[in-house]
Amino acid sequence: MVGFRASRAHRDERIALAILMACSAIFVVAIALILGFLAINGTKLFFQDHVSPLAFLFGTTWDGFGGHYGALPFIVGSLVATGFAILVGGPLGVAIGVFFSELAPARIAAVFKPAIEVLVGIPSIVYGWLGLTLLVPALGAITHTNGDGLLAAGIVLSIMILPTVISLSEDALRVVPNALREGSASLGATRWETISRVLVPAASSGIAVAVILGIARAIGETLAIQLVLGNAPVLPKSLLSPASALTSEIIIDMGDAPDGSPFRHALFSMAFLLLLIAMALIILIRLALRKRT
Amino acid sequence: MADAAMVNAPDVKQDLSRSRARGRRLVDAVATLLLWSAASIVVGLLLLFVAYLFYKGASVVDWHFLTGNPTAAQAGGGIGPFIYNSFYILLLTLAFTIPIAVSAGMYLQEYASRGRFRQIVQFSAESLATVPSIVMGLFGLLVFVEAFHWHFTALGGALTLTLLNLPAMMRVTQESLAGVPATYREASMALGGTKWQTIVRAILPSAIGPLTTGVVLIAGRIFGETAALIFTAGASVSYGRSAYDPSVWHTAETLSVALYQTHREALVPDADRIGNGAALVLLVMVLLFNIVARVAGRRLSRRLTGKST
Amino acid sequence: MVEAKTQLDVKMKVVDLDVFYGSFQAMKNANLDVPDRRVMALIGPSGCGKSTFLRALNRMHDLTAGARVEGNVTLDGVDIYAADIDPVTVRHRIGMVFQRPNPFPKSIFENVVYGPKIHGERNRKRLLERAEKSLRAAALWDEVKDRLNRSALDLSGGQQQRLCIARVLAVEPEVILMDEPASALDPIATSKIEDLISELKKQYTVIIVTHSMQQAARISDFTSFFLLGELVEVGTTSEIFTRPKDKRTEDYITGRYG
Structure with missing residues (x-):
């Protein structure tokens, strides 16, 4: 009797393990398929339509029906909006991470932290709607322009990456051993000296990861910025002139680009480029974490 | 002095x-x-x-707005079918995401014996997590809409969102399991349980609190997702199909997609009114998901760990 | 009040010290005079409050949420808990070495000059001089002089602890508190630290918590015995180890407590 039950348990164990492994394998298959499909469809522009990759990457004229597939305006738009978000949202997010890890009294954290979690949960389309109906008119009134463009997109993205940067940099600071805080304090350092000279440097790789994931979130964001960019497929003249980004241009043009056309292939090339950037960021994170160990 | x-x-x-x-x-x-x-x-x-x-x-949202049908070109339309579609796709997505991601999370957290496979899965999950949702939407378009000839369907949208949310769900599972004290494992193993019995009877129940919190928070994200759905589940309720269609093959414009469409190509004169209402409903849903996540997570973990397992 | 029988100058004076963690009282009514430029050992079984007592001497409890200190602690006659006293300045004058070496994840040089730098010294030449002087005083200079820019985390545990001592010396404190500084080290590293402490008392007042009675006997001039959150007895080290006045001290010395 015991022998029978033991073997049945053993069989269950093997079946369970097989199912669990199969589910795990789905992750591997999924990312491989995504890379494969995007690589094939994202390079048709070059191999099938014989548009040179340089003309795609550095061309400044975008006219899908007219045979011009220069994506530089969108690449610049994406990079500028993301760069703005990192310059504003990065330091602000790290500062708030420091606040939660080192300063916030328990009672304040109990109120502020759920607020930050709600901020993560707000859908990007709602951020876009807020940008469109609240931020753009406000910017327009202040600057006497239409208000849309890279500045508006940068501000929206800054807010959207905050929760990511805050929570990850807070985590990075929390794992810094308390012995370092005490060591610094015992040498007569003020709290700010301890934070700026010991804790932040000690948590630097974790903070780098926080910022990189912020970049990843910003560069892939679509609707929130599409609603505030003004959507002009030209190189932006200023932060306040209408512009476009890789993501927003895809969503605008995809419905119009005919099946099998170079126009459509160019949009997939832009998506493939976004995917490559995302993969590069993942590798960057791996490098940042390796430095730590 | x-x-x-x-x-x-x-x-x-x-x-x-x-x-x-x-x-x-x-x-x-x-x-x-x-x-x-x-x-x-x-x-x-x-x-x-x-x-x-x-x-x-606040002045827009009333019972008529929440349950009414959208109109093609006249004012006074509602968002009923959009809400229905949002929940439909949400439940469908969770039905795929939870079993797959929880299984994978259990495998990585509890059966980490084969180092190389584990690393590959972990790396794949991290990569999957950074795929922008618009790119995921195009992948869904290539595979479900075009290669499978499904056209715009709730199923295609849900599968695309599944890919998008698998990594987060797996991470939640791993973290929930990691929070279970090692003594639970040892106790169950010492009583002669196999590893699988230990996981199912001792570890999963004690991890149910944080797991539930994670599921509900991810549900909030799925509910608000837009970019990945536009080219997979579609945006065409007002084309005259049955709005409350129970089939997974129906074109399913969700509330968030509708908010986007409202701005882009609405013909109705009161597009702003509908947009403001839809944005508020989305926000309230997110707040609800957050509150439910907290309360349910806390309740469940208290009840299930209080009961003997 | 228990007092060290001595004509020596009193460097620190503790009067009616209570320490609470929340509602738990970890130190009850402790009184102690700490003589200048001598080594004072604090001994007692685990959990007796000796570390709690030590951390009250440079206001480290300020950093712990829920910890509360009552009573007086004076340094050269000035109450360090008075309202107009800055804990940062207190810790500048009263340095501390911890149980486990806690070098910052920076270079050896940056560790030593951390204190001088935050206290305003920017001149690189003077910083180098200060680093060399402190590392020499901590008997570490010869081992690290060729690799000052290497990470402090590459050093052995014993070297790290001496680096932490050098880091304290570089601040030029007057009192050095040590919380079981050798407990995580091997015997050879321990004896180096002990030699160092005997050397330090020429210039500094040293207060050291130790779990080893042999260590207290070897390096200290005075010893205080703690039990269950009370300071039971203080005297010269030879008195405490040969003719303790209190029965509880005697029981501990003769090995009747764990």
Whole structure:
């Protein structure tokens, strides 16, 4: 009797393990398929339509029906909006991470932290709607322009990456051993000296990861910025002139680009480029974490 | 004070009062003030957003708006079918995401024996997590809409969202399992349980609290997702199909997609009114998901760990 | 009040010290005079409050949420808990070495000059001089002089602890508190630290918590015995180890407590 039950348990164990492994394998298959499909469809522009990759990457004229597939305006738009978000949202997010890890009294954290979690949960389309109906008119009134463009997109993205940067940099600071805080304090350092000279440097790789994931979130964001960019497929003249980004241009043009056309292939090339950037960021994170160990 | 110190110890290099480090104290005070302001500004922003959306949307949202049908070109349309589709796709997505991601999370957390496979899965999950949702949407378009000839369907949308949310769900599972004390495992194994029995009977029940919290928070994200759905589940309720279609093959414009379409190509004269209402409903849903996640997670873990397992 | 029988100058004086963690009282009514430029050992079984007592001497409890200190602690006659006293300045004058070495994840050089730098010294030449002087005083200079820019985390545990001592010396404190500084080290590293402490008392007042009675006997001039949150007895080290006045001290010395 015991022998029978033991073997049945053993069989269950093997079946369970097989199912669990199969589910795990789905992750591997999924990312491989995504890379494969995007690589094939994202390079048709070059191999099938014989548009040179340089003309795609550095061309400044975008006219899908007219045979011009220069994506530089969108690449610049994406990079500028993301760069703005990192310059504003990065330091602000790290500062708030420091606040939660080192300063916030328990009672304040109990109120502020759920607020930050709600901020993560707000859908990007709602951020876009807020940008469109609240931020753009406000910017327009202040600057006497239409208000849309890279500045508006940068501000929206800054807010959207905050929760990511805050929570990850807070985590990075929390794992810094308390012995370092005490060591610094015992040498007569003020709290700010301890934070700026010991804790932040000690948590630097974790903070780098926080910022990189912020970049990843910003560069892939679509609707929130599409609603505030003004959507002009030209190189932006200023932060306040209408512009476009890789993501927003895809969503605008995809419905119009005919099946099998170079126009459509160019949009997939832009998506493939976004995917490559995302993969590069993942590798960057791996490098940042390796430095730590 | 300084005098006292001088009398007692003539070789004292400095006194103890605040004045000695005044400049450094000032820097410290300013930094403290800035950190407090930074946190307060962000919380203030959130309050501003919530107040603004309520201010604009509160007068729009009523029973007729929530349950009514959208109109093609005249004012007074509702968002009923969009809400239905949002929940439909949400449940379908969870039905795929939870079993797959929880299984994978259990495998990585509890059966980490094969190092190489584990690393590959972990790396794949991280990569999957950074795929932008618009790119995921195009992948769904290539595979489900075109290669499978499904056209725009709730199923295709749900599968695309599954891919998008698998990594987060797996991570939640791993973290929930990691939070279970090692003694639970040892106790069950020592009683002669196999690993699988241990996981199912001892570990999963004690991890159910954080797991539920994670599921509900991810549900909130799925509910608000837009970019990945536009080219997979479609945006065409008003084309005259049955709005409350129970089939997984129906074109399913969700509330968030509808909000986007409202701005882009609405023909109705009261597009802003509908947009304000839809934005408020989305916000309220997110707030609800957050509250439910907290309350349910806490309740469940109390009940299930209180009961013997 | 228990007092060290001595005509020596009193460097620190503790009067009626209570320490609470929340509602738990970890130190009850402790009184102690700490003589200048001598080594004072604090001994007692685990959990007796000796570390709690030590951390009250440079206001480290300020950093712990829920910890509360009552009573007086004076340094050269000045109450370090008075309202107009800056804890940062207190810790400048009263340094501390911890149970486990806690070098910052920076270079050896940056560790040593951390204190001088935050206290305003920017001149690189003077910083180098200060680093060399402190590292020499901590008997570490010869081992690290060729690799000052290497990470402090590459050093052995014993070297790291001496680096932490050098880091304290570089601040030029008057009192050095040590919380079982050798407990995580091997015997050879321990004896180096002990030699160092005997050397340090020529210039500094040293207060050291130790779990080893042999260590207290070897390096200290005075010893105080703690039990269950009370300071039971203080005297010269030879008195405490040969003719303790209190029955509880005697029981501990003769090995009747764990």
